Amino acid sequence: MENRLPHKPASCKHPAPSREEAPLWRRAYADAITRADELLNLLDLPTHLLEGAITGDRLFGLRVPRGFAARMRRGDPNDPLLRQVLPLAEEARETEGFSIDPVGDLPSMSATGVLHKYHGRVLLVATGACAVNCRYCFRRHFPYGDANASAGQWRAALDYIAADSSITEVILSGGDPLVLGDHKLAELTQQLERIPHLRRLRVHSRLPVVLPERIDEAMLDWLGRTRLQTVMVLHANHANELDHTVARACGRLAAAGASLLNQSVLLRGVNDSGQALANLSERLFDIGVMPYYLHVLDRVQGAAHFLVPEHRALRLHEQISRSLPGYLVPRLTREDAGASHKTWLLG
Ligand SMILES: *Cc1c(COP(=O)(O)O)cnc(C)c1O
Numbered sequence: 056m057e058n059r060l061p062h063k064p065a066s067c068k069h070p071a072p073s074r075e076e077a078p079l080w081r082r083a084y085a086d087a088i089t090r091a092d093e094l095l096n097l098l099d100l101p102t103h104l105l106e107g108a109i110t111g112d113r114l115f116g117l118r119v120p121r122g123f124a125a126r127m128r129r130g131d132p133n134d135p136l137l138r139q140v141l142p143l144a145e146e147a148r149e150t151e152g153f154s155i156d157p158v159g160d161l162p163s164m165s166a167t168g169v170l171h172k173y174h175g176r177v178l179l180v181a182t183g184a185c186a187v188n189c190r191y192c193f194r195r196h197f198p199y200g201d202a203n204a205s206a207g208q209w210r211a212a213l214d215y216i217a218a219d220s221s222i223t224e225v226i227l228s229g230g231d232p233l234v235l236g237d238h239k240l241a242e243l244t245q246q247l248e249r250i251p252h253l254r255r256l257r258v259h260s261r262l263p264v265v266l267p268e269r270i271d272e273a274m275l276d277w278l279g280r281t282r283l284q285t286v287m288v289l290h291a292n293h294a295n296e297l298d299h300t301v302a303r304a305c306g307r308l309a310a311a312g313a314s315l316l317n318q319s320v321l322l323r324g325v326n327d328s329g330q331a332l333a334n335l336s337e338r339l340f341d342i343g344v345m346p347y348y349l350h351v352l353d354r355v356q357g358a359a360h361f362l363v364p365e366h367r368a369l370r371l372h373e374q375i376s377r378s379l380p381g382y383l384v385p386r387l388t389r390e391d392a393g394a395s396h397k398t399w400l401l402g
């Protein structure tokens with residue numbers, strides 16, 4: 056049977072996994088849309104958008120899984136999902152007060168890939184790769200290629216965590232940790248469970264939303280097996296992202312014992328209305344996910360057109376606080392370099 060992996064670029068440095076080893080999600084991952092003209096064509100969008108898209112794409116490559124693109128409205132350049140991934144000419148504009156490392160994480164990152172900023176939990180940068188390139192992300196300046204952390208690289212991080220008994224929770228982050236294969240993740244999880252003071256494993260991932268195929272048997276197997284309590288923090292910004300495929304993935308994660316939370320970013324032209332935010336919370340709850348954080352934008356160079364000023368953010372938060380039950384109101388937060396926790400903004 057001639058059944059090769061589709062669209063594997065010839066220049067790819069990683070060898071293609073053999074047929075037996077390539078799960079469906081890997082093929083969907085590799086098959087993402089990376090050309091602006093293809094995305095515009097697929098969505099019946101006017102060709103005048105192409106020039107700006109190419110300008111933005113040069114700064115940070117366009118990347119969007121096909122399943123995510125399928126949830127966008129055809130013919131609508133203002134579609135809230137499209138706006139998150141379509142490169143624009145504005146991205147080339149330099150804006151004062153916007154930098155390439157607004158949160159100041161790079162200097163505080165140790166060689167081990169461990170970020171220990173807050174009490175009791177450490178963030179482990181498991182990989183730099185992502186399934187989608189979100190235009191507002193600080194990662195746009197550090198796409199890190201597709202470098203995967205190898206098993207050997209965990210050693211220093213594991214030693215660090217084992218040596219500090221105040222650490223009770225490990226957060227796998229990135230990039231997107233679920234871009235790593237199940238074998239690697241299972242091995243890491245097993246090593247973490249041997250550290251007696253660890254209680255929780257948290258995974259920060261956008262894959263259940265943008266590539267729900269990722270939540271397959273092999274993934275649920277290692278997640279459901281660990282002695283650690285598991286928390287999955289998704290990242291969705293608009294209710295339209297959460298279709299039935301995402302709902303099914305969330306149902307399976309919950310059945311495997313994971314607590315499900317969501318963090319979103321307040322983005323101009325995507326979710327900056329009381330109605331959009333309320334719809335997002337309601338839809339999240341429909342599929343078993345609790346709203347957790349609503350972040351104000353990190354002031355990253357190239358993303359200034361997404362900025363919602365803080366006074367407006369506070370007004371929107373106040374608006375949803377009035378219309379939703381308390382448990383559906385996410386905390387409005389900002390990340391300040393050097394702070395001991397995320398800053399909660401209160402009106
Ligand atoms: C956001 C973040 C965490 C997690 O913070 P919570 O408030 O527990 O969600 C942990 N470490 C770092 C470095 C972070 O940026």
Ligand code: SF4
Nearest residue numbers: 185188189192194261
């Ligand atoms: S998935 Fe997360 S880390 Fe990756 S580009 Fe989007 S916002 Fe950034």
